[in-house]
Amino acid sequence: MQDVKAKAAESEELILSEYIAEPALPQELRESFYEFQKQVEEIWYIRTLAAKYRIREKEIGNRFDSELNRIPSSGR
Secondary structure, three states: OHHHHHHHHHHHHHHHHHHHHHHHOOHHHHHHHHHHHHHHHHHHHHHHHHHHHOOOHHHHHHHOHHHHHHOOOOOO
8 A cells, every 4th residue: 555655656746847847947957957867877877887897987988889879868
């Protein structure tokens, strides 16, 4: 029962933020936030690859550009 309530609360929070709060924000602020999310995803992918291949993060760009390009973006 608690799980259902938690999911309902998360769903309600998502709906409120996506359809009410977010559109009220200035476009520039939304774009900055989406750019921030994109950069966080990229850093996360790079660190994941570094851990997977046990190499330093600086070497990722040189050795795995093709693999990084195959990673889908968030779509925002």
